[in-house]
Amino acid sequence: MPRLQHLLVSLTSAALLTCHHAALADVTADLGVTSEFVRDGISQTSGKAAWQAGMTATHNSGFYAGAWGSNVDHGSADSLHSEWDVYGGANLPLWRAWSVDASLTRFTFHGDAEEKGDAYNETALRLLWDNNLTLGYRAADGYYGSEYNLHTLETAYTFQTGSFSIELYGANHRLDGTDETTNFGSSTADDYWHFRVGAARTWNHWDYRLTLERTNLGGDFDAGTLIQFSVHRFFRIW
Secondary structure (H helix, E strand, O other), X not given: OOHHHHHHHHHHHHHHHHHHHOOOOEEEEEEEEEOOOEEOOEEOOOOOOEEEEEEEEEOOOOEEEEEEEXXXXXXXXXXXOEEEXXXXXXXXXXXXXXXXXXXXXXXXXXXOOOXXXXXXXXXXXXXXXXXXXXXXXXXXXXXXXXXXXXXXEEEEXXXXXXXXXXXXXXXXXXEOOOOOOOOOOOOOOOEEEEEXXXXXXXXXXXXXXXXXXXXXOOHHHOOOEEEEEEXXXXXXXX
């Protein structure tokens, strides 16, 4: 495991321990539906809607931990029915409006005995300015159970316009190797680009979001241009 992942594992382990042993400042949950479950520009429900739910505990020191889940439908490719992820991390101030966010996420898949073994870890390190500009790097160790790692460089900017927020996002996802089962629609394709434009509004504990997603992948990978609308209800538990 690279040194960066060792560092992030240590940080997120500390986050989990802190949230467990210290008084929690905030615990929230959300429940919602989306017209399509899309991750990194690739559909996880083959154009179908998905129910999603999550819970996050945030400590006043900046450490956090949580869990999130969604139904999954890959069509005839496999019999997966859901994805459940757990995560932990820390959001710490640096200087003036700058902060850093380090996290570790464990992706798990359920409903198919073979695909269940495709669980993997993803570490992330993001630099934020005023919570509007994001510059990030993510590394998925053993992406989808393969022997290859997926590296992601991403940037995003969010504009606040009255009661709405507008997000502009771009990322490059690159595998450090490919084989006949781990590629992006071609035995020679080891990377792809992903762009997103989104508008969101939060009103009375409800979050409404509309996004347009675009990749340079073909239809064989169920990618290209995707429009997604989601509604989530947030609950304050603690």
